[in-house]
Amino acid sequence: MYNKVLSGILVVLLIAITGTLAYLGYGYYKKYKTNADTGNFIDNELEEYYVELNKAKEENPEENPEQPSQPSGSGNGNWGGANTDGLYYKGFKVAGKLEMPIINIRYPILDTITNAKAIEYSVGILYGPGVNVPGNTVIIGHNYNNGLFFGKNKNLKVGDKIYITDMQGNKMEYTIFNKYYTPENDTSYITRQTDGKIEVTLVTCDRTGANRLVVCARVE
DSSP: OHHHHHHHHHHHHHHHHHHHHHHHHHHHHHHHHHHHHHHHIIIIIIHHHHHHHHHHHHHOTTTSOOOOOOGGGOOSSEETTEEOSOOEETTEEEEEEEEEGGGTEEEEEESSOOSGGGGGTSEEEEESSOTTSSEEEEEEOOBOTTOOBTTTGGGOOTTOEEEEEETTSOEEEEEEEEEEEEETTOOTTTSOOOTTOEEEEEEEEOTTSSEEEEEEEEOO
């Protein structure tokens, strides 16, 4: 009897360990696959887009003088024949590129989120005028245990730098000036005033899902 009970316990433990390892393995595979996909997109399609855009600007400087980015940072349609308003990732329109070197993060920013599935692939704009323009633009991302998307935002500190490149090729440096947790039902960070400054707010859930981690940064 004792041996049967012991064997049963060992089987249960083995199943539990196998399940845990499988879960962890899938999580790290998902992180690797997603980061590989977003990295390839940034290094190839997005980089090629910026190269073509810069070439068009140099060849046609009089056609479209330098202007601030349009809403959603998506450009004005074309520049000397270069399309500045139609790059997509996984079927979702791209509004720019987010880089946070301090936590080794870089992702394409998906344009205004109208489909919840979009943030399964990258981070995206929830609210605001668009990246690199005056006002507060809210960018959301999932918080995964494996550190995917905004899973490492808890490691950011006031004073850290964030870099955003919009779809007109403008790269701006943002400095984090606030970081805090707030209850899920507090959405004051969405409509806060910036007094004409260019700001972004990065938002993700905490581990419980009951609170939000809010990181605010601005161009100084």
